Amino acid sequence: MVVCVHLPRFELTVAAGGAEALAGHALAIAPAPGGEARVGEVSGAAEAQGVTRGMALGEALARCPRLRLVAGDPLGVAQEWGRAARALEGIGAALELPRAGLAYFESDGLLGLHGGEEGVVAAARQALRRPVRVGAGPTRFCALAAALEVRSRRARIVAPSFAQGGAFAARGSVPHGSARDAHSTQPDHRAARRYLASRPVTLLGFRAETAALVEPLARLGIDTLGELAALGRDAVADRFGAPGVLARRLARGEDDPLRTHIAEERLRESLELEEANSGPALERVLGVLVDRLLARPERRGRTLRALTLSARLVEGGTWRERVVLREALSDPRRMRLALAPRLALLPAPAAYLRLEAERFGPPEGAQGALFDPDPTSPARREEHRGRLREAVAQVRAAAGPEAALRAVCVDPDSRVPERRVVFTPFPG
């Protein structure tokens, strides 16, 4: 079972300074300075006036003249969400974090620890200590639909049904002998599909890949996920392409496995800025932060692979930028060269600058050879392997843990093509 934990209007709640500020007030996150003039997350009162997330600012103000704009706070959101994620990890959950305010985890390994599905849900609630919507279902999308359905104090659990023997293969769209009928403990999709059938297609708006389909589907008169699931795959693919095929899969109760994030310790250094809030002076402040971060004993000689640069702006609001280094570094000069250009992206002078190490690389000390070694020598081969490991680690840091996989021949002479090769995690 997949459990979905949803904290509604999380970004707006943090930016407005608490849930109380939203009650009865029409609020929206203001457009970022220098960015497109569209509002961010909106409060319930604003939504009731017809204002939605992503709406042009002019239209939003025309629809709701008393709309109050709140400066976005990406730094505060990241901090607050980081705390919530650590609290959930504290109950043993391996999390997928698609965006702030939304988390998924598999409950199967936690059932014994917390005493069943209800126990897991109660533990998640207790860990977060705030109103939260929780749903559980056979797939990620089904769990999200369940979480959005419930009120804060209750949880909705959509129980999966399991196929028995060959019945699943005979009814499903997967042929005999393929992956699914080899594992009869896999939940089938019927429970999720039944549950989702009457839900609105607006649920697709919660997934980045399918969000753009909500409006055209509504224009075509497709209001429920059941109607979408009943359409032919080819017709959907012709009209909407890959996002359409994914949306149809979700509506049919199918989804990909969770991509859980790896919990790592984080190191951060920050400075309040007086006059040095832009230009070369700010670059010197960045240099100080780099030096201080590298001097932290908790680093234990490890190199740094991914960093986050964030700032609180003089005129209100915050700014945040993630930087994945081309190779894991511990050389302050090269780190400054990689980070300094990002300061140009600051939308306004900064009052406070923070540098955070998000991912670590192998310990420093790898030294290049003075002379080019023999290309067939073991040392050279080891160097190539090291570079490959480094490249894999970089790809994973930038695009997630499943970004680098290895194809392994398990039965190359099998007459059944899908039994010949499997994808396995690439040893990093």
Added chain:
Amino acid sequence: MSGSRLLNLPRPARVRMGPGGVPRTVDGRQIEQVRESWLIEDRWWTGRPLRRRYWEIMSAQGRNLVVFHDLCSGEWFSQAG
């Protein structure tokens, strides 16, 4: 991270058959030529046997395709050979 995943899983295909079960169109594409056909039977000793008639074909646009007819369920699938 999730575990291993099978590569080259069959994908459902929409096939119109001619005489003798020969594919005539695959997903709306006209078939120009049948290059080869073979039968796979496996797990016949279990309750879930595997019986597939494979067709290696070429579309009118010159594209090579491999499809099979699942003789147990009657459904068609495309798959790289």
